[in-house]
Amino acid sequence: MAKKRGFGRFLGGLAGRPYDQLMNRLEKISGEFSGGALADECDKFVSTVRKTLDKEQIDEEEHDLLMEEVEEVHPDGKTYPRLGDDSEEFYDGDDLPDAPELDVGRSIDLDKLMRSRDGAFTGSFGRDEYEEYRQKMAEDFFKESDEAIASGDHEDMQSQDPGNRVFHDVEDEARDLKRQIAAEMGVETEEESDDSTNVDEDGTEWWEDDDGVWWYRPKGEEDWYQYED
Structure with missing residues (x-):
């Protein structure tokens, strides 16, 4: 960590570069604030670094070096995401966005x-x-x-x-x-319709098949019985 910090100060010594300006600002923050106020200023500084990167005024390596510097200044030792690794971008504290509300109707x-x-x-x-x-x-x-x-x-x-x-x-x-x-x-x-089917006075159904054989079905039953003389 000390080696990288020294390398960062070396880059920061190059006058006029955005990286130099950010390093000077971080040193000023660490000298003027402490405790919770210093923690808030560190979060704001990280936001400024990200905006500077988006404007392509610093590169990813300089961004990561600045993250290492601000982590050493932060009173609670808070860590910030690097661009040199595959870690996903995260939000913390007041920067955490609200989840969108679903319109379920x-x-x-x-x-x-x-x-x-x-x-x-x-x-x-x-x-x-x-x-x-x-x-x-x-x-x-x-x-x-x-x-x-x-x-x-x-x-x-x-x-x-x-x-x-x-x-x-x-x-x-x-x-x-x-x-x-x-x-x-x-x-x-x-x-x-079956003209060969007849019903007698007792409600019994009578039916003659093609061979001339008579069949009957008593009232209320489903089965047919062959009539035998």
């Missing part, structure tokens, strides 16, 4: 923001694409199920439990599944 309900006045959901990324995809999936399913029924793949297929109780056939299962998916997707489907 009023609180917003995101659910309300994402919905239009008529209740339709808006603003969602890919909403239109999703609606088109859902509609296409529903159409593809209806087409495939209708083709399967028309081709007869469901013929001679019945669901039956170990007690030999016969449930509704695969065609009914396909219809029910189609209605369920349509309801979940929000797609309106036309109710298929």
